[in-house]
Amino acid sequence: xxVVSQHPSRVICKSGTxxxxxxxxxxxxxxxxxxxxxxxxxxxxLMATSNEGSKATYEQGVEKDKFLINHASLTLSTLTVxxxxxxDSSFYIxxxxxxxxxxxxxxxFGPGTRLTxx
Amino acid sequence: GDSVTQMEGPVTLSEEAxxxxxCTYTATGYPSLFWYVQYPGEGLQLLLKxxxxxxxxxxxxxxxxxxxxxxxxxLEKGSVQVSDSAVYFCALMAPRGSxxxxxxxxxxxxxxxx
Numbered sequence: 001x002x003v004v005s006q007h008p009s010r011v012i013c014k015s016g017t018x019x020x021x022x023x024x025x026x027x028x029x030x031x032x033x034x035x036x037x038x039x040x041x042x043x044x045x046l047m048a049t050s051n052e053g054s055k056a057t058y059e060q061g062v063e064k065d066k067f068l069i070n071h072a073s074l075t076l077s078t079l080t081v082x083x084x085x086x087x088d089s090s091f092y093i094x095x096x097x098x099x100x101x102x103x104x105x106x107x108x109f110g111p112g113t114r115l116t117x118x
Numbered sequence: 119g120d121s122v123t124q125m126e127g128p129v130t131l132s133e134e135a136x137x138x139x140x141c142t143y144t145a146t147g148y149p150s151l152f153w154y155v156q157y158p159g160e161g162l163q164l165l166l167k168x169x170x171x172x173x174x175x176x177x178x179x180x181x182x183x184x185x186x187x188x189x190x191x192x193l194e195k196g197s198v199q200v201s202d203s204a205v206y207f208c209a210l211m212a213p214r215g216s217x218x219x220x221x222x223x224x225x226x227x228x229x230x231x232x
Contacts, residue, residue, distance in 0.1 A: 004161060034219070043122070043222040044162075044207070093161070095220075105150055105169075105211050107220065109161035 002028050004096050006110035013084055014118055021079045021113045023094030029074035030096035034107065035067075038091040050077050074099060084117040091115075120145040124208045124223030131198055131230050139193040139226045141182075141208035149210040151175075151184055151191040152220070156205045165193075165206070198230045 003026040013019050023033055032051050036044040048064075050056040050071035058064045066088075068080040077096075081088050091114050095107040125140040143149065150169045154162040166175030171186035180195045191208060208223040 006161075036222075041224065043124075043224040044220075046219055046221075049219065095162075105152075105167070107164075109154075109163070111159060111161040 002096075002098065002108040004094065004108045004110040006092075006094060006113050008113060009111065010114045010116075012116045012118065015085055016083055018080055018082045019084055019115060021081075021092055021094075021115070023077045023079070023096070023110050025075045025096045025098075025108070028096075028108075029099040030077075031074070031099045032097040033071055033077040034095045034097075035069060035077075035079050036093040036095070038093060038112070044093060047079075081115065084115070086117045089115055089117045120149065120210060120212055120221045122208050122210055122221055122223035125226055126224070127205075128227035128229060131228070133200055133230055133232055134197045135230075137193070137195040137198045137202075137228070139206055139208075139228070141191045141193065141223055143189050143191065143208075143210050145189075145210055145212060145221075147213045148186070149212050151182070152209040152211070153180070153182055153191070153193050154207040154209060154222075156207065156225075158204070162207065198228075200230045200232050203228055203230045 005024045007022045035047045038044045047062045048056045048058045050069045056069035071077040093112040095109045121144045152167045153165040155165045156162045166177040168175040168184035174183045182193045205225045207225045209220045
């Protein structure tokens with residue numbers, strides 16, 4: 001089946017540093033990748049939608065200069081949390097929609113990345 | 119805007135018990151409705167879906183019926199197993215929009231005891 005990986009699975013960093021999270025579709029090409037943020041006991045909140053080769057579309061309230069998204073190829077999207085602060089600590093999840101999706105509602109999810117900012 | 123309200127957990131059941139996890143939604147038009155499951159250490163997986171009113175989605179013994187009149191999509195299983203222990207998310211996708219974004223409920227942690 002379709003597999004999406006995320007790296008790293010966990011990261012701890014100091015306040016003020018930048019952290020890059022990778023999302024890869026391992027056995028399919030993805031035209032669109034989504035980035036979500038999940039707080040404890042809360043739902044997944046969509047942060048941004050990225051399409052290969054174009055700028056990401058950010059949801060209202062998400063700082064695009066803070067959360068840099070790059071979707072340089074059909075199998076890789078990256079989320080960089082710049083100048084991280086403790087309030088950025090969260091669980092970040094990506095999903096990918098295949099290039100040849102059987103239906104336009106098909107998305108495959110990565111296992112998530114736990115970010116802790118000290 | 120669109121929203122999904124999901125039964126709060128955690129839910130703890132004995133093996134072979136009946137499961138219901140409630141889900142109601144608010145959306146314009148006729149969204150598609152989904153249940154996703156997240157097993158420990160893994161990504162969300164699509165469990166079942168329904169795309170129009172009165173449709174019933176089913177998979178692995180789980181069922182949910184799209185009820186337009188009550189704006190609900192409750193998840194049910196007649197006899198749960200220990201292996202069903204996971205977090206379950208209800209979600210909707212708006213009928214229009216090129217991005218086809220998902221809106222999720224808060225998730226319900228299910229633990230099934232042997």
